[in-house]
Amino acid sequence: MSKMIQLRDGPEAFREIETPALVLDRRILERNLARMGHHLRRLGVALRPHAKTAKSIDVLRLALAGQPGGITVSTLREAEYFFGQGVQDILYAVGIAPVKMAHAAALIRRGCRLSLILDSPEAISILQQASAREQVQFPVLIELDVDGHRAGVQPDSAALLELARAISGGSGVELRGVMTHAGDSYQCRSQSQLRAMAERERAGAVLAATRLRTAGHAAPVVSVGSTPTATFATDLSGVTEVRVGVYMFNDLVMAGLGVCAIADIALSVLVSVIGHQAERGWIITDGGWMALSRDRGTSSQPVDQGYGIVLDVEGSVSPDDLVVVSTNQEHGIVARRDGKPLPLTRYPVGSSLRILPNHACATAAQHSCYHVIDSDRFESVATWRRVNGW
Amino acid sequence: MSKMIQLRDGPEAFREIETPALVLDRRILERNLARMGHHLRRLGVALRPHAKTAKSIDVLRLALAGQPGGITVSTLREAEYFFGQGVQDILYAVGIAPVKMAHAAALIRRGCRLSLILDSPEAISILQQASAREQVQFPVLIELDVDGHRAGVQPDSAALLELARAISGGSGVELRGVMTHAGDSYQCRSQSQLRAMAERERAGAVLAATRLRTAGHAAPVVSVGSTPTATFATDLSGVTEVRVGVYMFNDLVMAGLGVCAIADIALSVLVSVIGHQAERGWIITDGGWMALSRDRGTSSQPVDQGYGIVLDVEGSVSPDDLVVVSTNQEHGIVARRDGKPLPLTRYPVGSSLRILPNHACATAAQHSCYHVIDSDRFESVATWRRVNGW
Numbered sequence: 001m002s003k004m005i006q007l008r009d010g011p012e013a014f015r016e017i018e019t020p021a022l023v024l025d026r027r028i029l030e031r032n033l034a035r036m037g038h039h040l041r042r043l044g045v046a047l048r049p050h051a052k053t054a055k056s057i058d059v060l061r062l063a064l065a066g067q068p069g070g071i072t073v074s075t076l077r078e079a080e081y082f083f084g085q086g087v088q089d090i091l092y093a094v095g096i097a098p099v100k101m102a103h104a105a106a107l108i109r110r111g112c113r114l115s116l117i118l119d120s121p122e123a124i125s126i127l128q129q130a131s132a133r134e135q136v137q138f139p140v141l142i143e144l145d146v147d148g149h150r151a152g153v154q155p156d157s158a159a160l161l162e163l164a165r166a167i168s169g170g171s172g173v174e175l176r177g178v179m180t181h182a183g184d185s186y187q188c189r190s191q192s193q194l195r196a197m198a199e200r201e202r203a204g205a206v207l208a209a210t211r212l213r214t215a216g217h218a219a220p221v222v223s224v225g226s227t228p229t230a231t232f233a234t235d236l237s238g239v240t241e242v243r244v245g246v247y248m249f250n251d252l253v254m255a256g257l258g259v260c261a262i263a264d265i266a267l268s269v270l271v272s273v274i275g276h277q278a279e280r281g282w283i284i285t286d287g288g289w290m291a292l293s294r295d296r297g298t299s300s301q302p303v304d305q306g307y308g309i310v311l312d313v314e315g316s317v318s319p320d321d322l323v324v325v326s327t328n329q330e331h332g333i334v335a336r337r338d339g340k341p342l343p344l345t346r347y348p349v350g351s352s353l354r355i356l357p358n359h360a361c362a363t364a365a366q367h368s369c370y371h372v373i374d375s376d377r378f379e380s381v382a383t384w385r386r387v388n389g390w
Numbered sequence: 391m392s393k394m395i396q397l398r399d400g401p402e403a404f405r406e407i408e409t410p411a412l413v414l415d416r417r418i419l420e421r422n423l424a425r426m427g428h429h430l431r432r433l434g435v436a437l438r439p440h441a442k443t444a445k446s447i448d449v450l451r452l453a454l455a456g457q458p459g460g461i462t463v464s465t466l467r468e469a470e471y472f473f474g475q476g477v478q479d480i481l482y483a484v485g486i487a488p489v490k491m492a493h494a495a496a497l498i499r500r501g502c503r504l505s506l507i508l509d510s511p512e513a514i515s516i517l518q519q520a521s522a523r524e525q526v527q528f529p530v531l532i533e534l535d536v537d538g539h540r541a542g543v544q545p546d547s548a549a550l551l552e553l554a555r556a557i558s559g560g561s562g563v564e565l566r567g568v569m570t571h572a573g574d575s576y577q578c579r580s581q582s583q584l585r586a587m588a589e590r591e592r593a594g595a596v597l598a599a600t601r602l603r604t605a606g607h608a609a610p611v612v613s614v615g616s617t618p619t620a621t622f623a624t625d626l627s628g629v630t631e632v633r634v635g636v637y638m639f640n641d642l643v644m645a646g647l648g649v650c651a652i653a654d655i656a657l658s659v660l661v662s663v664i665g666h667q668a669e670r671g672w673i674i675t676d677g678g679w680m681a682l683s684r685d686r687g688t689s690s691q692p693v694d695q696g697y698g699i700v701l702d703v704e705g706s707v708s709p710d711d712l713v714v715v716s717t718n719q720e721h722g723i724v725a726r727r728d729g730k731p732l733p734l735t736r737y738p739v740g741s742s743l744r745i746l747p748n749h750a751c752a753t754a755a756q757h758s759c760y761h762v763i764d765s766d767r768f769e770s771v772a773t774w775r776r777v778n779g780w
Contacts, residue, residue: 095664122739274485294684
C-alpha cells in the first residue's frame with residue numbers, strides 16, 4: 001500500500017471522527033506518567049498532579065496511581081467536578097475572590113478537603129468574613145514569589161510573617177503551609193538554568209516554611225511545582241509535594257525547553273486536508289486556531305514551531321518538515337518550514353494529518369473530549385470527557 | 391459614593407457572577423446590528439449573518455430582523471444547532487472533508503437548505519461520491535480567492551470554469567454561485583485601502599459570476615463578506631448577499647482598523663482582582679488566557695492593546711490607561727500602558743474589572759454563555775448559551 005493511500009484512507013480508528021478532533025495517545029501518556037512518578041519517588045516527594053492541563057478524571061486516575069490522592073485545580077469548576085468523581089483533597093491554586101466564597105464553602109460543607117491560597121491581608125479579611133457568614137473553616141497556603149513571575153510574597157520578606165500573624169490572630173482561616181510555582185522556568189534556555197531554577201523554587205519554599213515554623217506557626221505543607229523545574233530537580237529536601245500538569249501530555253514548548261522529546265508528546269489534533277494553493281505550496285486544513293488555540297509559545301524559543309508540527313495520521317513526523325504556518329478560525333495553512341515547494345499529491349484533499357500542539361493546556365482547552373488511541377495497535381480505545389469553563 | 395467603593399462593590403448585576411465571565415452589552419449589540427443593517431439596506435444587498443462569532447440563537451435572531459433569514463456557519467455543529475432552532479437556510483463556509491459528508495447529508499435529509507463550498511476537482515468527486523452513497527443533492531458555491539489570503543480559485547482563472555464544467559458534467563452537486571471572503575482586509579492600514587479591498591472583493595465575485603453565466607452555468611448567488619470590507623463598501627452592485635459576524639460585537643482589532651470605536655465593543659470579560667505586586671505596579675486578576683484567549687491580534691497594529699483594555703465594572707475606560715500586559719492560564723497581569731506606578735488602592739483585592747477583547751470570536755469561544763446586561767440601566771437581563779466545538 002502506497003504512502004498516499006495510507007494518508008487518504010487513514011487507520012480504522014480515525015474513519016468515523018469528524019475533524020478537527022483532539023487525539024490522546026494513551027501509550028505516550030502512560031510513559032510520561034511513569035517517568036515523572038519514578039523521578040519524584042526517587043526524590044522522596046509526593047505528587048499532587050495539576051488537573052488544569054487534562055481536566056479529565058480518566059487521566060487524573062492514571063496520574064494518581066501510587067500517590068496520596070490529592071490534586072491541584074485551577075478553577076472551582078474543576079474542584080466541583082473532581083470532588084464529584086471521588087477526589088477528596090483538592091488545592092485550588094489561584095487566589096480567591098469574594099464572589100467565589102459561597103461556592104468554595106459549599107464544597108467544604110459537602111466534605112471536600114479544599115485548600116485555598118493567598119498572598120495579601122485583604123484576602124485574609126475576605127476569607128475571615130466568608131468564614132463567619134458561611135460557618136466553615138478555610139485551610140490556606142501562603143503563596144510565595146520565587147521568580148518575579150506573577151503573584152506571591154517573597155520568602156524572606158516581613159510580609160510573610162505578617163500574613164501568618166494575621167491568620168492566627170483571627171478566626172476562620174487555618175494556615176497549612178506555603179506554595180509556589182516557578183513559572184519563569186519557561187524562560188530558561190539551558191539545563192543548568194533549569195536546575196538552578198528548580199533549586200531556587202525549592203530553597204525559597206523551604207526558607208519560608210522554616211521561617212514560619214521558627215515563628216511558631218504550623219507549616220506542614222511545602223508545595224512547589226512546574227513541569228520544567230520538577231523534571232530537572234535533583235534534590236527536593238524539605239519539599240512535601242510537587243504540583244505538575246503539562247508533563248502528562250507534553251508539548252512543543254516543553255520539547256523546546258529540553259523537558260521532553262517530540263516523540264513524548266501524547267496530544268495531537270486530527271485535521272482534514274480541505275484544499276491546496278499549489279502556487280504558494282500551501283495545504284489548507286480544517287484545523288484553525290479554534291482547534292489548535294492561538295498559543296504561539298514556541299515563538300520566543302530558539303525554534304519557532306508556528307502553530308504546530310505536522311504528523312502523518314499514524315503519528316510520524318512528516319518527511320517534508322511541515323508546520324502550520326498560519327491559522328484562521330477554522331482554517332490552518334500548512335507549508336514546508338523552509339518555504340520550498342511541496343509535493344501536494346502526497347497530501348490529497350480529503351486526507352488526514354495530525355498537528356502537535358505548542359501548548360497542551362491551551363490546545364486541549366479548545367475541545368470537549370479526547371479521542372484516545374493506543375499508538376502500538378492504533379485502535380480507538382475510548383472517549384474521555386473534559387471539564388472546561390468556570 | 392467614591393469611585394473606589396463603586397469598584398469594590400460593583401453594580402447589582404455582577405454581584406452573583408463567578409469570575410471570569412463573559413459579559414454582553416445588549417444596547418451596544420443592538421446599535422451595532424442596526425448600523426450594519428441600515429448600511430447594507432442602503433446598498434441594496436441582503437445580509438447573511440455569520441454565526442461563528444456569536445454562536446448563539448439569541449444573538450442571531452436579533453441580527454436576522456428584516457433579513458431573508460439565511461445564515462453562515464463555520465462548523466457543522468453550528469449548522470445542527472441553528473437548524474434545530476428553526477433556521478432553514480445555512481451556508482457552511484469552510485471546505486468539506488469526506489468524514490463530514492454523512493453529517494451534512496443527514497441535515498439535508500431533515501430539510502435543512504444546507505449549502506457547501508469547494509475550490510477543487512477533488513472536492514467535487516468527494517461530493518459526487520457522497521451524493522451517490524447518501525442519496526441527496528449538495529448545493530454548492532465555488533470559493534474564490536480575491537486577496538491571496540487563504541483558499542479559493544482566482545476569479546479570472548481557467549480553473550473556475552473547469553470546476554463548473556466538472557459539476558454540471560456529473561450528478562449530485564448543484565452549482566448555486568460563488569463566494570469569497572477578503573480576509574486580508576485585516577491587514578489594511580487606511581480607509582482608502584479598506585475601500586479598495588471592498589471593491590476588489592466585489593469585483594472579483596461579480597467577474598466570476600459573470601464568467602460562469604456567460605459559459606451557460608447558473609450562478610444566482612454572489613456572496614462576499616468580512617466586517618472591514620462590508621463596513622467600508624460604497625457599492626455592492628452585482629452582489630446578492632454579505633456575510634459578516636464580528637460586527638455584532640466588535641473588538642479591539644476592529645477598533646484598530648477604524649471599523650468601530652472603543653465604545654462600540656459589546657463584549658467584555660468580567661474579572662476579579664485577586665492580588666497586587668506593588669513594587670512592579672501590577673494588579674493580578676483571575677482573567678488569564680483561558681478567559682481572554684491567546685489572541686494578540688492588535689500586536690501587528692499601530693497600537694498594541696496587550697491582552698485587552700481594562701474598563702471599570704460599569705464600562706468606562708480606566709483613567710489609569712490600564713491594559714492586560716501578560717497572562718497565564720487563570721491569571722492576568724494588569725498594569726499601566728506606560729509602565730508608570732499605579733495607585734493600587736483604586737483597585738483593591740476583591741474588586742471587579744472588565745476587559746475588552748482583542749478578537750471577539752476568540753474570546754467568546756472560551757466561554758459557554760453570555761451574561762447579558764443593559765448598559766443604560768445596568769441590570770442583568772439574561773443568560774444566553776453558546777454552541778462551541780465541532
